[in-house]
Amino acid sequence: MRGRLSRHIEKKDTNWHVSSRKKLKVSQEHKMKRIYVGILDLLDIEEKNGNISAENKSTLRSKILNIGNDQIRHMRKEIDERYNVEFIPYHMEFKVVPMDGVDPIVGGETK
Numbered sequence: 351m352r353g354r355l356s357r358h359i360e361k362k363d364t365n366w367h368v369s370s371r372k373k374l375k376v377s378q379e380h381k382m383k384r385i386y387v388g389i390l391d392l393l394d395i396e397e398k399n400g401n402i403s404a405e406n407k408s409t410l411r412s413k414i415l416n417i418g419n420d421q422i423r424h425m426r427k428e429i430d431e432r433y434n435v436e437f438i439p440y441h442m443e444f445k446v447v448p449m450d451g452v453d454p455i456v457g458g459e460t461k
Contacts (some may be wrong), residue, residue: 362434370437375426382425386418 390411397407429435 351388352455355446360434362436367434367436370435371429374433374435378425378429379422382418382422386414389414 393402393410393414395406396402397404402410
């Protein structure tokens with residue numbers, strides 16, 4: 351049991367695993383940024399509607415960006431230090447099915 355567990359504890363640093371971690375970090379960073387971009391858009395709307403002042407919006411914007419960027423740095427560091435990641439690429443198979451009695455060029459029936 352112990353030998354089996356230790357395989358999961360070892361840090362995997364093959365090119366595939368490093369590349370997989372990088373893909374995960376880029377993907378998650380994009381998703382996190384979309385969250386605070388959406389919040390910033392809402393702040394713009396609230397300012398235009400007169401619900402918050404330009405000064406308050408500027409302060410909130412700065413805080414939102416700082417918090418978001420800090421969380422992205424923490425996420426990237428945590429993935430690098432604590433996770434073994436393996437990217438599973440999309441795989442599609444197309445099966446060729448013979449069509450008896452159909453002309454493959456024009457798709458019509460043969461005589």
